[in-house]
Amino acid sequence: xxxxxxxxxxxxxxxxxxxxxxxxxxxxxxxxxxxxxxxxxxxxxxxxxxxxxxxxxxxxxxxxxxxxxxxxxxxxxxxxxxxxxxxxxxxxxxxxxxxxxxxxxxxxxxxxxxxxxxxxxxxxxxxxxxxxxxxxxxxxxxxxxxxxxxxxxxxxxxxx
Amino acid sequence: xxxxxxxxxxxxxxxxxxxxxxxxxxxxxxxxxxxxxxxxxxxxxxxxxxxxxxxxxxxxxxxxxxxxxxxxxxxxxxxxxxxxxxxxxxxxxxxxxxxxxxxxxxxxxxxxxxxxxxxxxxxxxxxxxxxxxxxxxxxxxxxxxxxxxxxxxxxxxxxxxxxxxxxxxxxxxxxxxxxxxxxxxxxxxxxxxxxxxxxxxxxxxxxxxxxxxxxxxxxxxxxxxxxxxxxxxxxxxxxxxxxxxxxxxxxxxxxxxxxxxxxxxxxxxxxxxxxxxxxxxxxxxxxxxxxxxxxxxxxxxxxxxxxxxxxxxxxxxxxxxxxxxxxxxxxxxxxxxxxxxxxxxxxxxxxxxxxxxxxxxxxxxxxxxxxxxxxxxxxxxxxxxxxxxxxxx
Numbered sequence: 001x002x003x004x005x006x007x008x009x010x011x012x013x014x015x016x017x018x019x020x021x022x023x024x025x026x027x028x029x030x031x032x033x034x035x036x037x038x039x040x041x042x043x044x045x046x047x048x049x050x051x052x053x054x055x056x057x058x059x060x061x062x063x064x065x066x067x068x069x070x071x072x073x074x075x076x077x078x079x080x081x082x083x084x085x086x087x088x089x090x091x092x093x094x095x096x097x098x099x100x101x102x103x104x105x106x107x108x109x110x111x112x113x114x115x116x117x118x119x120x121x122x123x124x125x126x127x128x129x130x131x132x133x134x135x136x137x138x139x140x141x142x143x144x145x146x147x148x149x150x151x152x153x154x155x156x157x158x159x160x
Numbered sequence: 161x162x163x164x165x166x167x168x169x170x171x172x173x174x175x176x177x178x179x180x181x182x183x184x185x186x187x188x189x190x191x192x193x194x195x196x197x198x199x200x201x202x203x204x205x206x207x208x209x210x211x212x213x214x215x216x217x218x219x220x221x222x223x224x225x226x227x228x229x230x231x232x233x234x235x236x237x238x239x240x241x242x243x244x245x246x247x248x249x250x251x252x253x254x255x256x257x258x259x260x261x262x263x264x265x266x267x268x269x270x271x272x273x274x275x276x277x278x279x280x281x282x283x284x285x286x287x288x289x290x291x292x293x294x295x296x297x298x299x300x301x302x303x304x305x306x307x308x309x310x311x312x313x314x315x316x317x318x319x320x321x322x323x324x325x326x327x328x329x330x331x332x333x334x335x336x337x338x339x340x341x342x343x344x345x346x347x348x349x350x351x352x353x354x355x356x357x358x359x360x361x362x363x364x365x366x367x368x369x370x371x372x373x374x375x376x377x378x379x380x381x382x383x384x385x386x387x388x389x390x391x392x393x394x395x396x397x398x399x400x401x402x403x404x405x406x407x408x409x410x411x412x413x414x415x416x417x418x419x420x421x422x423x424x425x426x427x428x429x430x431x432x433x434x435x436x437x438x439x440x441x442x443x444x445x446x447x448x449x450x451x452x453x454x455x456x457x458x459x460x461x462x463x464x465x466x467x468x469x470x471x472x473x474x475x476x477x478x479x480x481x482x483x484x485x486x487x488x489x490x491x492x493x494x495x496x497x498x499x500x501x502x503x504x505x506x507x508x509x510x511x512x513x514x515x516x517x518x519x520x521x522x523x524x525x526x527x528x529x530x531x532x533x534x535x536x537x538x539x540x541x542x543x544x545x546x547x548x549x550x551x552x553x
Contacts, residue, residue, distance in 0.1 A: 049371055
């Protein structure tokens, strides 16, 4: 059995303890700063996602009374006589894309049901589907901005 | 305890090369590979890096099948199997939306034993979730989480969460429909967490919407951060079992009455559990192919869009309310699980299946597990298109 030297209390123990405290604190501070840097590092500053504005087909492609879900964007165009509106199809519950049903929209993930104007009929959705700004490009196509939510009943007159 | 030394060569200076193999052998294996006496058997465990997690002597009752059912070890074997098959899959997989799904198809057709390795990985992942839950049930119902083992239970809860997180990040990687819509729904649930929800979602996705950044992040979590955390916690978990004097045993049972050597008694049983797990998984991977849905389509979720079975209960809950089902119920359940060993303060029932003194905690635990099972069954069999109620026949 080796003889272990007993831990001696040095005469300047107070100073040593203070030094130990300061250096441990410095290490902890470094850890905190590094952790904060790591957290901020993980939060994106730039969005690389798809553009928010999507083209929604030729003007004449959507006739009066038509309600069309666009295959390549989660957006539906709705034309009533000479007015056109766009509804976002991303469910307000947990983000699934809702599908057109007979007279409204239905979500395949958690069963939310919406009427044709996007209002919640049933299911867990906390809010209705958003109405989106629709405009006409100079080339004669519908363009919908999926981030530009407009009040319900915002229509665009179709020039005939 | 002195270890056997390499024997000094007798005519050492004249022919050192003759003794060289024996010296090298003795320097690597410090005790005989097959020990002949009990001292050697104890050394075989104590002096071996890989075995020293064991005590060299264990309680005989710890080795009986009914004591543990081998569930903790089965979970660990599955984790090892997942690490090795996972590293193999990493050689084939590319975490980018343009490539990920194609790499899955390569694995089917262009890589030798590709389907087998992927099947093993997928079924082991399911198996690990089952084994971890079963192990937790065994620990609770035998009162093995009680003083002084409270904190090891907390570590175990952490390991269960890591197991689920590994499964979740894993099934996103094929970038099929299941993957895509799981990521969409799972990260949208974060939105309902008060305060930090939005930032948490953005941190997980690396963007505003699900895309390449999200796939890369889930990949790094799946192959680096989460496995390293899991391995570390597994080490802590096992080490604490030893520090707490092995498995919980009934009160009043004399210590040392029923002690056997870890070699060969514990090791042979562990070998049997490991072989059993490998056999079951190998057979499963040969018999059933892991599912792969069509390529992810961001505009058309499958109908119904269902999560894997272990999240179906959660999906059933959030189909009633995203906040209650996705945040409140899981948070309260987690808090109760973490607090369980500290709430249950009266002694008794340790190391004893369904101890009569512990009927109330056991009843609560079984009820919670039953609720989980019922929700899972409802989600899996009673929900059809648009998540509407359907009859299973």
